[in-house]
Amino acid sequence: MRLAILFSCFAAPALAQPAADIVILGEVHDNPDAHLGQAAAISELQPSAVVFEMLTAGEGARVNTDRSLAEEAWTASGWSDFDLYAPIFDALEGVTIIGAAAPRDSVRTVYTEGAAKIFGTDAARFGLDTVLPDDQQALREEMQFSAHCEAMPRDMMAGMVAVQRYRDAVFARAALDALDTHGAPIVVIAGNGHARTDWGIPAMIARAAPDVSTHSIGFVEAGTDTPFDETRTVPTAQRDDPCASLTNQ
8 A cells, every 4th residue: 555655656657668688777875756766667567586786695685585674684784764765675575685785895805906806707798807998987987086075085086986897797797697597577776877878787787698688767866968778857855965074174
């Protein structure tokens, strides 16, 4: 009943048909309307499994075994505001839950040893063994600098880009493994940066498994030039300036 009421307040357009093998649902993490849109999409798609950026494999397995542990696992993961994501979990009855968050120790090590070494033998399959073109590397570093409120040293941004590539590859591999195990369609819940088609999860999947079809939906708050297969605009969430505490020091 709760889910039906929520969906009645969020009239989402129909997904492109036929559904892709893997559908990536992007988000603005703190926007409740984005999560209502994701929940509505899951309800329509009826996926066999949903892969979460936010949960580790162990946390996902616990929640999959006992759905009453969802909020506890969410809090343990370090993500806040479980209530924002509750509509998604309400839509997951009978759907396998998979955690794909990269281990924190591995993420930290990417800074010093590189994404390819930490990712393992499949690194080349996902393109982690290749150096980005200079212009794309510079663009990505500038985007990371802006995303971190221009408050971190610029010489740390190359490491941030490496981490982003590593995490995209981890999510893409988890989605492909889920597809092999559970069959289509698979849904991935991740931030909009991971859902972009030019270098995010869809691009990683296209490189690693060209025969697998993907469809990326970005839930955004305003006009954007970020490439998705489909863009849905949601109302802007009320929030404090996330950079205020850093830039006013």
